Amino acid sequence: MDEKQFKLKARRTLAQLQRYVPELVQYLHELEAYSSFEAPRFTASHKEMEWVLTHVARELQGRNVGFPQNLRRALRELLEDLGEDAAWLEDLPEGEPGTISARTLEIARSTSAVVEHFSARLDPTWREILTEASNAGSWRFAATELVAVLALRKISVTSSERDDLRKLLVVLGEPTENIDRLVVATS
Structure with a gap:
């Protein structure tokens, strides 16, 4: 045009x-x-x-x-x-603001669950920031920053947790290269 x-x-x-x-x-x-x-x-x-x-x-x-x-x-x-x-x-949901698609609801639940799962391993400031972001619908921010904080602080994750984080980033359409920076606990 x-x-x-x-x-x-x-x-x-x-x-x-x-x-x-x-x-x-x-x-x-x-x-x-x-x-x-x-x-x-x-x-x-x-x-x-x-x-x-x-x-x-x-x-x-x-x-x-x-x-x-x-x-x-x-x-x-x-x-x-x-x-x-x-x-x-x-x-994005169709219709008026406030409508939520099944996919959006699943992303919200998954992100909240992942943030909640790791919250005990985070310092209080990051726990608050990521919980608030997830609750406010800033799921991309919450997920990518969670991975960045885990990698930067060298917080151990299991291989299963790493895989769950990777899946979440893929669903959100975010790059996954930071997943490889995570410290995976060995058995």
């Missing part, structure tokens, strides 16, 4: 997404050319629109916010036009 079509579609999609991502208004105000997102003379550049779209996508991904299929399709097309991966959109 040409730049004019892209900007028009992005404007419409982002205007509809404001309901689901309140922070979108903040991102828009950070645009140099922002006057009113709905204004006919909206002059944001393609690069600025790209910046907003990628930030909104990260926000949606991190929060697992539910939103309708037509917006999901429009956002996917825009992200793919920018060369961004949009496969994760399929994992």
Whole structure:
């Protein structure tokens, strides 16, 4: 799609997404050319629109916010036009904010269980940070930081625990190379 079509579609999609991502208004105000997102003379550049779209996508991904299929399709097309991966959109719940898909529920349960399992081995600060992140729905952060803390602090894990952590990172779509840095207890 040409730049004019892209900007028009992005404007419409982002205007509809404001309901689901309140922070979108903040991102828009950070645009140099922002006057009113709905204004006919909206002059944001393609690069600025790209910046907003990628930030909104990260926000949606991190929060697992539910939103309708037509917006999901429009956002996917825009992200793919920018060369961004949009496969994760399929994992988001469909419908109004607050709806939870079975897959999302399983990710939430798995992440909470893993964080809970390792909590006794973590110092109180990290225990609190990771528990709060998991409870708030920041499962990627909770899982990746848990692995990083376990590796950095050289906290022993069993081979079964290591495998469970690897599976969780794979389900979350996160890189698994830090798993190899874990200290695996030998029998």
